[in-house]
Amino acid sequence: MAMVGLFWIAEGDVYVGAKPTGMAPGVRLTAEGVVALGDGQDGLYLWEDVNALTVSDVPVKTLMRQVGVFTEVALDTVMNLAAPVGPTRTGEAPPLMTLSVGSADGEHELKAYVAAAVGYSPTEVGLSRTLLSRLTEGAATMATTLAAMSEWGRTWEGGSPRVSQREALLREWLA
Incomplete structure (x- = not known):
């Protein structure tokens, strides 16, 4: 399993966001279409019917966000010790x-x-948004792109690649 941009790739499966577990919400991209997963959302949106994919509410990495996460972890640690x-x-x-x-x-x-x-x-957010948009350009583009992402997921061993590798993969899948 690995994160590449806004995608989570587990073996041959491609998800937007984290791979859901249990009844958690999630979105899987398949050769047939966009699959809504989890409690309160379900359905299959066939690629032939999908004319746009856009993503919002994406947290962008900033120094302040990194400091905030570090501060929360440190505060939780101190609170648990006390x-x-x-x-x-x-x-x-x-x-x-x-x-x-x-x-x-x-x-x-x-x-x-x-x-x-x-x-x-x-950069990952921008490339991922472009990739999502490209998936709606036609069956050949969608099939080729998802096949490349799935194949990478089946052959990749280890955790998520470093940022520069993730950006390179997104650019490769856009080519």
Whole structure:
């Protein structure tokens, strides 16, 4: 499993945002279409009906966001040392981002958890948005792009690549 831009690739499966578990919301991209997963959202939006994919509510990595995450972790650690029994913020769910699926019958908003703890790099966000847009350009483009992403996921071993590698992969899939 690895994060590349706004995508989570687990073996041959491609998700927008984090791969959902249980009834958590999520979005999977398949050869057939966009699949809404989780409690409160379900459905399959076939590629032939999808004319736009846009994503919003994406946290962008900034120095302030990184400092904020570090501060929260440090504060939780101190609080747990001082009073080991009690609630902590570490159990909070990650933020949600929204994938809007445009089709002839309107726009459908799907939710997915963010996979990056401190946000995504601005370059990764831009490349990912362009890639999502490209998936709606036609069956050949979509099939080739998703096949390349899936194949990479099946052959990749290890965790998420470094930022520069992720950006290079996104550019390769856009070529």
